Amino acid sequence: MRTVYVNGEYLPENEAKVSVFDRAFLMADGVYEVTSVLGGKLIDFDGHLARLERSLNELDMQKPEAFDDLLEIHRELVRVNEITDGLVYLQVTRGGAADRDFAFPDPDEVKPTLVLFTQAKPGLADSPAAKKGMKVISIEDIRWGRRDIKTTQLLYPSMGKMMAKKAGCDDAWMIEDGKVTEGTSNNAYIVKGNKIITRELSTDILHGITRAAVLRFAREAQMEVEERSFTIDEAKEADEAFITSASTFVMPVVEIDGATLGEGVPGKVATRLREIYLDESLKAAI
Missing domain, CATH: 3.20.10.10 (D-amino Acid Aminotransferase, subunit A, domain 2)
Structure with missing residues (x-):
């Protein structure tokens, strides 16, 4: 049972929930990054963070509140899930708590959804x-x-x-x-x-x-x-x-x-x- 991160909480994967009104679910209105882990350490993390910020800006999407804590969150997920070789998947969506609409919701009315999880890939470098x-x-x-x-x-x-x-x-x-x-x-x-x-x-x-x-x-x-x-x-x-x-x-x-x-x-x-x-x-x- 993996531990995942959803909007500020570390949860067992079977307890993690996102609203059915989230725009990633309804509109694919989200961005993501995948960072490799080798020997328990993150590869090219700074590059992935910079590209994430660029993607958010290009789509006029707000940064999640925990944006400045993403390195710590990655490391904690690697630690608690005992990932030696594998991946950390990160997804930011525009969020959503209102009925489906093509128009973006007002930023004051919705907060981005932030989800991260790990995948173990033993021997990733020796494929x-x-x-x-x-x-x-x-x-x-x-x-x-x-x-x-x-x-x-x-x-x-x-x-x-x-x-x-x-x-x-x-x-x-x-x-x-x-x-x-x-x-x-x-x-x-x-x-x-x-x-x-x-x-x-x-x-x-x-x-x-x-x-x-x-x-x-x-x-x-x-x-x-x-x-x-x-x-x-x-x-x-x-x-x-x-x-x-x-x-x-x-x-x-x-x-x-x-x-x-x-x-x-x-x-x-x-x-x-x-x-x-x-x-x-x-x-x-x-």
Whole structure:
């Protein structure tokens, strides 16, 4: 029985409750963050907190009262749930205590809902998938235009995951105007001639916290990085590919739409970047 956090209280998960009028339930009017835990410590916490604040500002959503206490809350949940390796999920919604309405409620009449819970993931850093690589398919990107905001509107990414599963693959890369935007829950990269290529930041993709760290580490390691859009056909012809996210870190991709990349095994660039990311992130974990 996990302990979860709901609006200032630490509760057994079976006692945690949120109003049926909460706008996240009715309108997907909420944002979230997922912070990895390795060795009992939080990875890239400051980056996740900064992105959370940005998401709230972009949606004109109030900060929860406990915003300044989020580090302490994360640490307490890790402690009481005895999480060595795993995740802390955080969600802030606009709240709601009145009848359903498309218009935002007056901020003076409603307070944000803040929920956090943990998920244990033993051996998170030693994922077998990182040793064999992922297979992805391509699907049309039909999401709304503000993908830079980490909202709880995750129906289409979930459908994309299921499309991949039905195709016997691990994930899907989304395509818009012939160019790869991102994966269903991750940023996408290809490697050509030792050059790392990934889509530039805009409202088209999520500004990944792991993405920022990995690109910084890559440049520090004297790897060449080019931030630009690339086509799915270009990806199929790449030497290697990979994704990044808070829960997968750096994960090699070995097949795209049935086309094998390189020798069909994780490439040297992705493998090395995963090693660097884990080493450096553990040093900075809090």
